[in-house]
Amino acid sequence: MTPDERGHVGRVVPVYAFTRGRTRAAGQELPLEAVVTTTGLSLNSGASLQMESRAIVEMCARPKSLAEVGAALRVPVGVARVLVGDLANGGYLEVHLPRTADGDGGPGHEILGRLLDGLRSR
Amino acid sequence: MDSVRVDSRRPPPPAGRELIPLKVLVAGGFGAGKTTFVGAVSEIPPLTTEQHMTSLSVGVDDTAMVPDKTTTTVAMDFGRITVDEQLILYLFGTPGQSRFWFMWDELAKGAVGAVILVDLRRIDDCFPAIDYFEDRELPFVIAANAFPGTEVFPDQAVRDALALPEGCPLVRMDAREPRSCMDALVALVEHALVRSLG
Numbered sequence: 524m525t526p527d528e529r530g531h532v533g534r535v536v537p538v539y540a541f542t543r544g545r546t547r548a549a550g551q552e553l554p555l556e557a558v559v560t561t562t563g564l565s566l567n568s569g570a571s572l573q574m575e576s577r578a579i580v581e582m583c584a585r586p587k588s589l590a591e592v593g594a595a596l597r598v599p600v601g602v603a604r605v606l607v608g609d610l611a612n613g614g615y616l617e618v619h620l621p622r623t624a625d626g627d628g629g630p631g632h633e634i635l636g637r638l639l640d641g642l643r644s645r
Numbered sequence: 646m647d648s649v650r651v652d653s654r655r656p657p658p659p660a661g662r663e664l665i666p667l668k669v670l671v672a673g674g675f676g677a678g679k680t681t682f683v684g685a686v687s688e689i690p691p692l693t694t695e696q697h698m699t700s701l702s703v704g705v706d707d708t709a710m711v712p713d714k715t716t717t718t719v720a721m722d723f724g725r726i727t728v729d730e731q732l733i734l735y736l737f738g739t740p741g742q743s744r745f746w747f748m749w750d751e752l753a754k755g756a757v758g759a760v761i762l763v764d765l766r767r768i769d770d771c772f773p774a775i776d777y778f779e780d781r782e783l784p785f786v787i788a789a790n791a792f793p794g795t796e797v798f799p800d801q802a803v804r805d806a807l808a809l810p811e812g813c814p815l816v817r818m819d820a821r822e823p824r825s826c827m828d829a830l831v832a833l834v835e836h837a838l839v840r841s842l843g
Contacts, residue, residue, distance in 0.1 A: 554755065555694065555751070593694050593695070595692075600694050619664040621665065621666050629756060632842050634732070635757065635838040636838060637729065637732060638834050641732060642726075
């Protein structure tokens with residue numbers, strides 16, 4: 524295999540193989556910024572996980588967003604979403620969703636205040 | 646801390662802690678400095694996420710208006726700032742080409758707001774972004790990115806040229822300078838906070 528101009532080696536297995544042909548995760552659609560972390564039992568019971576799923580569980584020992592997972596695996600976000608959704612359903616990952624003030628709105632003022640304090644202190 | 650870059654030795658949040666992700670969009674025309682901005686404040690090297698506009702993609706069943714949806718890939722730069730033990734802020738550079746704007750709704754949902762970068766030599770490029778965020782009543786600030794050789798226009802002239810709504814902050818900045826980008830972010834969050842209280 525020849526690396527492309529960005530040094531990446533071409534993928535032999537089509538991305539849909541990772542998701543066994545499915546395009547939607549069971550459960551809700553995770554936003555790009557949803558953060559995932561490993562649950563305690565993950566790695567010990569992960570013997571039957573496919574390679575990509577194991578990689579996700581391992582990298583999420585430190586918090587990672589769905590977008591970061593996709594970038595690290597070099598797969599489209601949609602593929603990462605399916606894999607992460609399955610791992611969360613299987614109890615391997617904990618998902619931290621954004622908290623919005625009202626439905627589709629942005630974060631509430633309490634969180635915005637903390638964000639402001641945090642950015643100002645830099 | 647003098648630097649706006651986060652200390653990479655900062656310990657990861659302990660397992661079991663509840664984390665709260667947040668996001669800010671970095672918008673503006675092609676070449677306005679979106680990637681530079683994200684790179685200047687991110688604690689990780691900026692990453693690129695791809696959304697394939699194919700039948701494989703999740704949630705794009707309603708994009709039949711995109712003629713070549715079987716081949717299109719939309720790439721977005723993004724970065725991260727760990728704000729405190731619970732808050733993690735993600736910065737997403739929006740896709741620059743207007744025909745990918747259907748993606749913005751997913752990006753914009755739940756966002757703190759947007760920093761709209763403006764190259765004052767080409768202000769027309771940022772009108773679509775301003776229209777978009779005004780329509781959706783999402784907080785935004787205008788960040789006039791100082792490109793070398795740009796004529797200095799007074800604030801009011803810039804506000805008039807952009808037809809900025811009253812109260813919308815206008816900041817002068819240099820996207821190559823982390824401190825300058827952080828100041829623009831602070832201006833956005835201040836603005837969003839005031840609006841959330843109103």
